[in-house]
Amino acid sequence: MIRPMLLAADLTQDFTTPLVSGAIQGAVYGLLGLGLVLLYKGNRIFNFAQGEFGTVAAFLVLVSSTGAGIFPKMPFPVAIVVGLVAGTLMALVTERLVIRPLFRQPKVTMVVATAGVALLAISFELFFNGTNGRNARPIVAGEAIRSGGLSITWQQVVIVGVLATLALASALFFSRTQTGVAILAVSQEPTATSLVGISVNRISALTWGMAGFLGAIAGILLAPTTLFGPGFMTTSALIPGFTAAVFGGITSLPGAFLGGVLIGIAEQFGNKIDLFPGANRVVVFALLLVILLIKPAGLLGKEA
């Protein structure tokens, strides 16, 4: 009787641990995926600078909360606000100086331009920080759940909660508000939209501001869960974020949430395949391939 009970415990551990930790790690990807989907819906482009909105925000929180460089030492909540503002401002500046002048150019030009913005941002980060890795302070410290190998920190609980809330709020924004509908309209037919009195420039700025805000949230939440340094969001989370967005349906905000979580879970179960190093990534891309072959628009994707 004892043996089946032990087996059940092992199975639970083998199943539950990767499931929960995969969902948490996937939430990280989903957070970044949300911003990517938002800009795809708004501008029909992949934004390679999305990760850097988050990295810049994380750095600003760090220097503001510790009083490094020219920054006075601020209370942690104020430092978070500084970080959020910095990420949003960076997105707005990108929109005004890079995207808007290229608005009538082919989309691929804008995509390459966003990659340029990312590289520029990483260069600035390297200039001011060097190559040093940093430890960020979590928003909420401590461990929420501990069971065997499974450990969930409060910071991770916050990440999942914030992601779920943002995905839901964004979906409602696009389906229930006039501004949301206006963003979709601009992305599909900018000329006609401007003819009916909607300012394309204002909508574009709004979209980028929102994307920057989402990126900043992602960066501030993710930095304490890893060793962060220049370009950390781009190098560690952007590709999984893109994958999550495509997986869930590149036009669906809840899809980004779902895609991120599923990819995180697939990765963690992939780690159980002990055939060769990096097997988890093979699992993720195999899964992506299968989903796209069966449902090319992604799990929840549909036009607009």
Place this chain on the structure above:
Amino acid sequence: MTKRSLRRACAGLLLLSVFSAGCGLKKDQLQTLDQISAGVPGAGVDVEAGGEQAPVDPDTGQPVDPGTTTGGGTTTTTGGGTTTTGGGTTTTGGGTTTTGGGTSTGGGTSTGGGTSTGGGTSGGGTTSTKGTKIGVTDDEIRIGIHAPLSGASPLPSESFQRGARNYWLTKKVFGRKVTVEVLDDTYKPSGAVRVCQEMARRDFIVVGGAGTDQIQACGRDRSLQRSSTPYLSAGVTENGLRGVPTYYAISTSYKDQAPLVIQSATNQQFLNKANATGEKKWAVVLSETPNFTDAKQAIETQLKGKGVAYKYFGVPKAGSDSDAVSLAQQLREYNAPVVFILGQPTFFLKVLAQTGATYTPTWTGVGISFGINQVHTAACGATQNRYDGRFLSPYPGLDKAPKAFLDSDNGRAKDDIELTLWGLSELLEQALLTTKGNLTRENLVASLATASLPGGLYPGVKYTPSNHFGGTKMWQLKSNCGGSPNQYITVGNAPIG
């Protein structure tokens, strides 16, 4: 586009490519390292003779067959002096003339013991002999160092650059100043080979600063070997480097450090440390690269020999955040009180960010990467100062830094990266001074084959023609989170081994 214009465009492209290819085949761009080492005239480098030409007996003027007269590390007396000729390179003492130019083909047992007692002028003399003198002039010796200054596991560039030059500010070797250049290998083997080949064209010695795969890639590079470029590095893997005639490890290899890890654990009383439930076991975490296979086997053999239970965890070489999450869970599940780790320091820090203060075993392992204070700072931060790291290192902590180092460069503040480069430079100086005969690459490589370097900051090393991994000792470092100084501190007053 019409068919006609398409054809024109294709024809134009074809012509352009033929023209470009023609430009690329200019004679002066075809010179390879092979040709440089073979002494092709007009190669634009200082070559006195071919690196692989048979050496010539100065007395008879006849070519000497290195395989029959001097191979296998036999000792020969020529003229009036006793000469060590291990490694197959002919060195004839007794006078002031030395003939280099041979390729070290050691493999036999040296009986010379590495002590040339000939009556000839030893090291960097001006007598004209054969051999490759790239990177050496009458007043300068050039050394090239490659290290990951960017990429996945970057070292602080400024410290590395300053540290590489600091030791030589007031030193001369054979009356020549030593100039050091540092190039970034971007933590990639391909990047390392590129910069190593570049440095081999202008520097006398090439040195691997850090990164196992990068060091191995350069050490094994055929063009470096063909140009007889002495390649030295801190001890890492022996895989692929054992038997390379031009390669020398200036500290203990990972494989040979395994018994020292156990010795260190015994000394510091964590070999049989128990967890909260009384279990005594180790976790062994290594990056899955063939270059750590020897280290893995060595530590497993040691643990088995001591009867210590352990479990192996393999991780991808470039571990992602997701891999760090997964490893952290597995380690928590296994709950070993001691973890041996060898891999990318940045990945280690990502794992610590996941385990935080909730799982705080003793982390131990071989040196050099985990023992740098940059890792200490980040590890203490990630664990709320509960990080317990005990790593081996070829150099002591800053708390045992020599006065000469602290006072150098007008006494400005320095970090441990500069300290390790100080120790490395000390050994490089000793290595250069072993050169018997004219200061050529061939003579240096041959002389090192039987040399004993006394060391200083780094423990001494002793080479034989068949073993270029001469290190046997290592320092022990211990974390000191939140303490004073808040950095790795040295355990004991001398290296163990």
